[in-house]
Amino acid sequence: MTTTLPGQTGLTPAHPWTDPSLPVDERVEALLARLSLEEKVAQLSSTWDDIEADGPEVAPGSNHFGRVGDLDQVARHGLGQLTRPYGTLPRPALEHARLLAERQRQVMAQSRFGIPAMAHDECLTGFTAYGATIYPTSLAMAATFDPALIRRVGAAIGTDMAEAGVHQGLAPVVDVIRDYRWGRCEETYGEDPYLVGEMGEAYVNGLQSAGVFATLKHFAGYSASMGGRNHAPVGIGRRELYDVILPPFERVVAAGVGSVMNSYAEIDGEAPAASRWLLTEVLREQWGFEGTVVSDYWSLPFLVNAHRVAADLPDAGALALRAGLDVELPDQRGFGDALVEAVREGRATEADVDRAVRRVLRQKVALGLLDADWDPEPPALRAGELDLDKPASRQLAHAVAQSSAVLLSNDGGLPLPATGRIALIGPCADDVRTMFGCYSFPNHVLADRDDLGNGVEAAPLREALAAELPGVEWEFAPGCPIRDEDASGIPAAVEASHRADLTVLVVGDKAGMFGVGTSGEGCDVEDLRLPGVQEELVEAVLAGGKPVVLVVNSGRPYAVGRFAAGTAAMVQVFLPGEEGGRAVAELLSGAANFSGKLPVQIPNSPAGQPYTYLHPPLGDRQSWLSNLDPTPAFPFGHGLSYTTFSVDGLRLDREQVPTDGEFEVFVRVRNTGAVRGAETVQLYFTDPVAQVTRPVRALLAFTKVELEPGEETIVRFAVHTDRFAFTGVEGHRIVEPGEILLHAGSSSGDTPNEAVLRLTGGQRNL
Structure with missing residues (x-):
């Protein structure tokens, strides 16, 4: 039986790229081999067709704009992504779904091989659509200290997006706060990299469990901008980058996140959107990331007019592509016609294009978009109902x-x-x-x-x-x-x-x-x-x-x-x-x-x-050195209740452990008050003598437990010595032998329980 897709003539499921029974790479290579250069570049490009503004200005004299919203022009060879089909204008959800289906049909009809576009939208505090559940901010989510709850949030948001026909969500932000003056603090999970990683992984696992790719933002260093100013340069050293900024990204990449978005802010003069070191050496070669790297909006024109590392848009597109960036959002400035021009002129190679297209097509295969029977109508449109603020979602937002x-x-x-x-x-x-x-x-x-x-x-x-x-x-x-x-x-x-x-x-x-x-x-x-x-x-x-x-x-x-x-x-x-x-x-x-x-x-x-709790000893109050006192009024991890708790009885299952080993920590928590309540037991560590300065205290683990009045329980933390790793004097991540002090309590400033752990053996390079 022959199945004809929009934009195709006589294609059957026998065509490898439409056959879901074949291996993914075989399907991808079969389609890639048939695409022209223009069709390949189209898969790396996007359009925001609900707006007509041209976005930020680019280099004078450039003619590489393309009319925003004109699918006849920008999708004439197909299209990689549709930008924010729900998050741009206030329409009823089903009307958005109908319009999205129409756009998909047009994209497929203009593609020789009927390739649909991926649709992406924002989802930081819920699906950014008119009438969708508005959850608390990410900073509030972090304040729950409850990753299981945040995983449920991610799953609920992902379910709404999947029903609406959206394939990729632009969240979470796993930047670690370094300066409270920065306006985007609310979008983050706080100032501790372990907490940020826990919450980021939970959210990503939830969102992706619903079949929607999550996008880590903003890779990397964005939150450490000078003076807390948005887009300002970042002046941190590699040690702070590797020990504070990058760990949450690395952790969530290891958990299988589908996409990563570059940071706007330059690091030591290098623009992340054009940084092969960040996008390829660190992200792919060191961490093994296999998903797509998407640009933050208009990052490629910024290479021309803000960073000034590219002479024009074709140059910007070539730089970003060579560095490892795969998809330009929200439209086509450095990719699209500009990238075709760059390849024709030898500024980038078609092999560079093929590498990025493979990544895009793999995701389209995973989403079922290349299957012969894929339906451009979102599931909710076929069902005739799209409730983006379900009672269960409201209850979750309330929790x-x-x-x-x-x-x-x-x-x-x-x-x-x-x-x-x-x-x-x-x-x-x-x-x-x-x-x-x-x-x-x-x-x-x-x-x-x-x-x-x-x-x-x-x-x-x-x-x-x-x-x-x-x-x-x-x-x-x-x-x-x-x-x-x-x-x-x-x-x-x-x-x-x-x-x-x-x-x-x-x-x-x-x-x-x-x-x-x-x-x-x-x-x-x-x-x-x-x-x-x-x-x-x-x-x-x-x-x-x-x-x-x-x-x-x-x-x-x-x-x-x-x-x-x-x-x-x-x-x-x-x-x-x-x-x-x-x-x-x-x-x-x-x-x-x-x-x-x-x-x-x-x-x-x-x-x-700027000042965070992750400061070295010199960051503490030194009254004999300075008259200024940075001591906070309320420390990291602080929070009271209508009941009271005791946290005591800290003990280890062993007093010594090799630098490549594991150990367990046990702590007793008891509700000593008159009403039911929940306490977050927090475990911190101090590295008292190290080859470089270390934080006075850093979060090692935490768990939230609910207890009735008079009830007590023993909480157990399983810890690997990798958690004590840091960047040593030679620039490598290491775990070194010596004493580690462990502290347990109700906040970073309330840890009455202490124990000593000795790391044995030689220094271990990670």
Whole structure:
């Protein structure tokens, strides 16, 4: 029986590339051998056909634009990727699915061999589509210290994307925070590479379990930009790169991630999009990565006009291709016609093109796109229903929001009373979009269109608290805007606080893009003071003398530690998503218990950046050397509960282990309070004498356990000595013999249990 695909004439399943029973490489080579140069390059190119803007400018006189949105032109030889078919305009989900099917049919019809395009979209806080579930930010996910929960999040997001016909998600961000001033802190999993790796791997495994390729961002060094400025150069050394920045990438590559995206920020003068060292030597030759490398948006024109390492777009395309970049997103500037020109002129070889095309075709085979019976209609379109905010997804978003809220301090202010008069003050109390991250659809696409709503049902904290505590007489006063320098509302807020028995003061961020928000991509800050005049609002309300519960809802850690002494309680949430209002209200009322832990520190001083808990001894306070004290108000891993826990009884299964060995650690944790709760037991290590300076303390392992009052359990950590590896004086990753100090407790600053482990044998090179 003959099956004819769109754009094909008389092709049958006997054609090797359409036969799923054949080995992948055989199918790929059979198709590759039949493609012209133009058709090959088309598989490395993309288009963003829901917009008409040309994106960033490129070199003057260049004619390698191609009309964005004109599939007749940009896909005339086929197409590799369709960019953000859902994440660009606010349409009903099924309408997006119908349009995606139409685009796929056109792409296939214009390809001699009927090759469909892969479709990709953003998915940092959920599928970035109108009406899709908005989960808490990645920083909030990290605060759960619960990889199993985040794997479920990834699987739920991947399921939605797969039903919608999307094949690749541009997440997670596994950059390690090095400077809290950086606007993209909210997109990361925090400042510890082990925690980032745990959460990144969990998310990737979840997303890819649904048949959607994940994309690691941003390879590499992006988060260490000078001054915390987006796209600024990175001045770190190779040791910091190998020991802090790269480990999460390496770990998730080993777990089988499908794609990696380059960083915009140059490292020591080298642009990652054109770095053969990064994209080939490290990623592929050292780590064995077999997936695709995709460009961050417009990285190739940036090689011309920002990095100035390419003379023109054909030169940029050739540089990137030779370095190991496979697919240009979001459109065709350095690839497309420019790359064909570069190959014709000898700036790149067709063998370079073939190498990248093989990688792309392997993924299309894995997705079933080359099968003879592949259907361009997304599964949901065939079913006639596409619910992107399922009840189960909302419940999952609620669980993450609740598990990620961090109780910083509590001097009797929480739980809130069920009766009496409470003033609710602050610019984040009644604006539901302050709950969303910068890559949520409302803040990413609809930042200037409040009239279009959010696409999902979401309650601001004001509404949620009124529903949670109906016996309370609430009085609301915003006090000030989030970022505008307008203090005129502060006196009214102070008066409202005076009239109340207690005040809940909610301050923080509203995420956006490129300066539109106070957190998010391109929303960097000079220091860590709260945005606008919110600091004045906090100081004025605290000066009133009434009990104040301070809730900070932000995408980065602000220097609010100095307010702790004047508050009855302090809570930190990191943009907790569509269920954030209800989840936080339940926590404040005592209907639910806090269990979140800080994936970052909360500073005392708004200056003194950059500073993370992974500092060497000289990073500690040295009062005889400097008058500045960098000690945080609340350390990494900190987080309280409505109950109390004891963590003790640290013991090892052995006191000595070879430098290539494993050992086990046992710690007892007990709920010593009166209510059920969850504690995250954290294991840290110190390398007291090493050939290079080492962090004062680094996270080795953690586990989250729920316990009833009076209940106790023994937690076990299995550790390989590879976890003690670092880059030695000769530039190699090593494990060296000697003593390792182990510490266990409830945070990096609360580890009452210690033990000594001796690593024996000779130095081991990794």
